[in-house]
Amino acid sequence: MNDVHSLKAALAPIAADRATVRFEGGKASIVLDVTGLGKAASEELEADVRRTAEASPGVTEVRVLLTSERRTRRLIAVGSGKGGVGKSTVAANLAIALARRGRRVGLVDADIYGPSQTRLLAVDGIRPQAREKTLIPVETKFGVPLLSMGGLVPEGQAIAWRGSMAGGALGQMVDADWGDAEILILDLPPGTGDLQLTMVQKHKPAGAIIVSTPQDLALIDATRAIDLFAKVNVPVIGVIENMSGYACPHCGEISDPFGSGGAEAAAGRMGLPFLGRVPLELAIRTASDAGDPPAAGNGPHAETFAALAARLDDWLTAGG
Numbered sequence: 001m002n003d004v005h006s007l008k009a010a011l012a013p014i015a016a017d018r019a020t021v022r023f024e025g026g027k028a029s030i031v032l033d034v035t036g037l038g039k040a041a042s043e044e045l046e047a048d049v050r051r052t053a054e055a056s057p058g059v060t061e062v063r064v065l066l067t068s069e070r071r072t073r074r075l076i077a078v079g080s081g082k083g084g085v086g087k088s089t090v091a092a093n094l095a096i097a098l099a100r101r102g103r104r105v106g107l108v109d110a111d112i113y114g115p116s117q118t119r120l121l122a123v124d125g126i127r128p129q130a131r132e133k134t135l136i137p138v139e140t141k142f143g144v145p146l147l148s149m150g151g152l153v154p155e156g157q158a159i160a161w162r163g164s165m166a167g168g169a170l171g172q173m174v175d176a177d178w179g180d181a182e183i184l185i186l187d188l189p190p191g192t193g194d195l196q197l198t199m200v201q202k203h204k205p206a207g208a209i210i211v212s213t214p215q216d217l218a219l220i221d222a223t224r225a226i227d228l229f230a231k232v233n234v235p236v237i238g239v240i241e242n243m244s245g246y247a248c249p250h251c252g253e254i255s256d257p258f259g260s261g262g263a264e265a266a267a268g269r270m271g272l273p274f275l276g277r278v279p280l281e282l283a284i285r286t287a288s289d290a291g292d293p294p295a296a297g298n299g300p301h302a303e304t305f306a307a308l309a310a311r312l313d314d315w316l317t318a319g320g
Contacts, residue, residue, distance in 0.1 A: 003058035010056050014048050026060035028053050035068045038179030039136060042066060074206040074316065075174070075184045077199075077234070081225030082218050083114075083190035086242040087211040089288045090278060090308075091187040092120040093295035094209075097302070097309035098183065099143045100295070103316070106137060106181035108173050109148030110199060111189040112166040113159050118150035122291025127151055128176075135176040142296050145181065147173040167198040174203050183316070190221075192228045200232045207237040207315065209275065214241055214262035222263070226270060237315050238273035239263050240308060243280040275311045278304055 004023040011019045011030070020031040032049055034042040046064055053062045078091040088111065099105045109117035118124050121140045128151050129136045137145035149169065153159060161169070178184065186205065188196055199205075208229045212222035222239070229236055241263035246255050267274040278284070284301050287294050294301035295309075 003056070007053060007056045007059065010052050011049060014052055015045065018045070019049060023059075026058060028056070028059050028062045030062070030064045032064055032066050033068065034066050037068075039131075039177060041179075073178065073182060073184055075186055075203055076237070076312070077186045077188050077205040077208040077229075078211060079188040079196070079208055079225045079229075080190050080211045080218075080222060081192060081228075082212075082221035085190075085211055085213050085218050085222075086278070087190065088116045088120060088187050089284065089293075090211050090240060090242055091185055092117055092288065093284075093293045093305040094308055094312065095144045095185040096142045096293055096295040097305040098185070098312060100306070101309055101313050103313065104180050104182045105144050106178045106184045107144050107146045108170075108184055108186045109146065109150060110170050110173070110186045110195075112149050112161070112169060112195065113189060115148045115150035117146055117148045117187060119291060120288050120293060121146050123151065124155070124291075131177065135172055137176055137178060142293070145178065147176055166195050167202075170195065170199055171202065174199075192224050196228060197232070200229065200234055205234050207235045209237050209312070210239045210272075211242050212239060212263045212266070213243045214260055216262065219262050219266050223266065223270070226272070236272050237312060238275035239267040240275050241277045244277035246280040249282075273311075276304070276308050278308075 004021065007023055007028060008021050011021065015032060018033045022029040030049060030053060032046060034045065037045065046066060050062055050064050053059055078087060080087040092107065095105050095107045107117060109115045121142060121144065123138050123140055123146060126138050128138050128147055135147060137147045138151055139145055149159060210222050210225055212218045226236055245260065264274045281301065284294055295305035
């Protein structure tokens with residue numbers, strides 16, 4: 001067996017069909033395809049290939065070039081049209097629940113002026129790194145990497161940026177090194193202004209989920225958000241009704257401080273799917289604020305978000 005065949009045989013168990021080898025005058029040139037691998041996995045594979053090649057007969061010099069096909073990721077926008085409806089909590093728990101179903105999910109906190117996902121995913125104070133001006137998302141204990149302005153500016157500092165700067169920051173987060181993530185959940189800022197329009201036009205989400213409370217005022221703004229997505233040809237996957245029904249912890253009686261069924265009725269009038277309800281529960285709010293989102297657990301609230309994630313997963317599987 002000559003040296004090049006010996007080298008290929010040595011690399012086969014490590015890199016399978018990812019390595020293309022050229023060998024001349026003792027110099028081994030290896031092109032290594034790392035498509036679909038995250039940063040850590042790519043670096044580990046490169047080190048193993050380099051170490052194996054250097055130990056092969058006749059090899060005096062090793063050069064390894066990493067290459068990767070650009071992945072097509074589907075972006076799912078979570079919007080509300082109005083603040084204070086629990087959109088960020090829903091987005092975080094939905095991303096975690098989707099990851100628990102086996103999807104490779106990343107989360108972009110696109111609420112540039114009011115970031116909250118670092119708190120919800122328990123990575124407060126952890127600053128994302130960058131490689132060659134490309135941001136590297138922060139890993140979380142929930143298996144959902146995150147990028148948020150909350151990790152780039154000190155807590156409590158106002159982000160007094162004009163729209164173009166905010167849009168640029170959002171673009172950097174979306175175009176970051178997301179490794180093998182196939183889905184990015186975008187937690188949008190409330191409203192239908194310049195930042196939202198820039199995002200949907202430039203990055204073109206595959207679909208959007210609208211979060212609303214049953215309250216009439218929230219539904220009015222949710223309708224505006226739906227209209228924005230319609231204008232830019234982004235399909236609305238469905239509507240989630242948050243803060244839907246409150247169970248008294250003492251007597252168990254259900255009350256509806258924000259009304260009942262309004263989001264479902266609105267979805268019906270507009271011909272949109274109704275994805276489900278999230279109850280108004282203190283446990284959901286306190287656990288999420290403490291960096292322990294209920295979707296990561298096994299209780300009844302985890303089941304609520306698992307059901308929502310199942311409907312989104314069905315839409316994705318159907319080619320949405």
